[in-house]
Amino acid sequence: KQEVTQIPAALSVPEGENLVLNCSFTDSAIYNLQWFRQDPGKGLTSLLLIQSSQREQTSGRLNASLDKSSGRSTLYIAASQPGDSATYLCAVNGAGGTSYGKLTFGQGTILTVHP
Amino acid sequence: DADVTQTPRNRITKTGKRIMLECSQTKGHDRMYWYRQDPGLGLRLIYYSFDVKDINKGEISDGYSVSRQAQAKFSLSLESAIPNQTALYFCATSPIAMTENTGELFFGEGSRLTVL
Numbered sequence: 500k501q502e503v504t505q506i507p508a509a510l511s512v513p514e515g516e517n518l519v520l521n522c523s524f525t526d527s528a529i530y531n532l533q534w535f536r537q538d539p540g541k542g543l544t545s546l547l548l549i550q551s552s553q554r555e556q557t558s559g560r561l562n563a564s565l566d567k568s569s570g571r572s573t574l575y576i577a578a579s580q581p582g583d584s585a586t587y588l589c590a591v592n593g594a595g596g597t598s599y600g601k602l603t604f605g606q607g608t609i610l611t612v613h614p
Numbered sequence: 615d616a617d618v619t620q621t622p623r624n625r626i627t628k629t630g631k632r633i634m635l636e637c638s639q640t641k642g643h644d645r646m647y648w649y650r651q652d653p654g655l656g657l658r659l660i661y662y663s664f665d666v667k668d669i670n671k672g673e674i675s676d677g678y679s680v681s682r683q684a685q686a687k688f689s690l691s692l693e694s695a696i697p698n699q700t701a702l703y704f705c706a707t708s709p710i711a712m713t714e715n716t717g718e719l720f721f722g723e724g725s726r727l728t729v730l
Binding site for chain 2: 530531533535540541542543544545548550588590592601602604605606607
């Protein structure tokens with residue numbers, strides 16, 4: 500059974516810092532990995548999607564990497580801003596057969612960026 | 615307007631009542647999912663559907679049922695609600711077209727259900 504772990508559970512940083520959120524998964528047979536952002540009381544917003552054949556994806560100040568063989572992904576946020584404060588979720592999409600299309604989520608990292 | 619719309623957004627009900635949460639999407643995606651989110655447990659898959667004639671149980675389907683009325687509509691029912699079904703429920707969709715975004719999930723805003 501796939502398990503996804505995110506470290507740290509919570510992170511508080513001053514504005515302007517570069518930061519890294521970590522995600523690890525136990526089964527390397529994945530189709531893709533997706534990073535989401537969730538604001539309090541809101542739905543999930545997709546930030547980056549990395550297919551299993553890719554090593555990284557970038558969108559603005561965000562960069563996500565994937566090392567499938569070691570079961571790890573990182574989300575790098577450059578020059579953090581107070582508006583980046585949210586919960587960040589990592590989710591793994593199982594590969595093939597009955598696993599395809601079913602996401603396994605990590606518990607999330609609660610990020611607070613203070614002015 | 616949101617691409618994935620859930621109704622109701624908030625609902626308070628009593629134990630034993632039948633509840634239906636509805637989801638509609640304008641993204642034209644074939645695949646639809648229902649997840650629930652609980653503090654400390656993350657999001658867990660309840661049911662999913664890969665097309666109108668396909669319904670599959672997820673990780674925690676007991677106590678729930680679904681109906682895929684059309685490509686754009688996927689409803690989740692609690693036949694007899696119980697307090698431990700209090701949670702935030704999310705509907706999601708994904709495309710099957712073979713593009714670089716294959717497998718990407720798009721979520722609705724969520725439906726907060728409280729069972730007293």
